[in-house]
Amino acid sequence: MNYIVGFIFITLIVYIFEQNRRIHYLVKQNIEQENLKVIQDHQYDTLKHLTNMLDNTLKALGYDYRQFDKNNFTKHEPTPEQIQQLWQSQQREIKQSDHEATQFDVELKKGGLYAWWHSFRD
Numbered sequence: 001m002n003y004i005v006g007f008i009f010i011t012l013i014v015y016i017f018e019q020n021r022r023i024h025y026l027v028k029q030n031i032e033q034e035n036l037k038v039i040q041d042h043q044y045d046t047l048k049h050l051t052n053m054l055d056n057t058l059k060a061l062g063y064d065y066r067q068f069d070k071n072n073f074t075k076h077e078p079t080p081e082q083i084q085q086l087w088q089s090q091q092r093e094i095k096q097s098d099h100e101a102t103q104f105d106v107e108l109k110k111g112g113l114y115a116w117w118h119s120f121r122d
Contacts, residue, residue, distance in 0.1 A: 035111040042104040049097040056090045 058065050060083055062075040078086070108114040 031111065035108075035113055038104070038107045038111065039117075042100070042107075045100050046097070049093050049100075052093050053090060056086045056093070060086045060090075 055065060060078060062077050063073065064076070067074070105114060108117050
């Protein structure tokens with residue numbers, strides 16, 4: 001009888017350690033998925049800002065990229081007011097992009113990936 005109780009006790013201890021290991025694994029996986037989502041969101045936002053800035057640049061030069069699919073490369077000179085609006089829009093995009101980059105760095109520091117991410121960029 002003592003052997004059976006001892007065996008059950010040891011089995012329960014092993015089970016508890018295995019569950020503890022499994023919990024640590026799941027927490028690690030969850031953190032990695034959260035970090036991946038932060039990186040993907042940042043890459044999407046960066047692409048969106050770059051696209052908007054390219055659109056503003058083409059408009060300032062007098063082109064509309066939506067017409068390029070139709071092989072229409074006609075240049076239309078923008079008015080000074082339109083150029084001023086495009087410049088303000090460009091400045092807003094730059095400020096918003098800088099703000100989101102700062103937020104991204106904060107999120108990376110929270111996740112412990114700041115040095116890892118910037119090792120690729122330098």
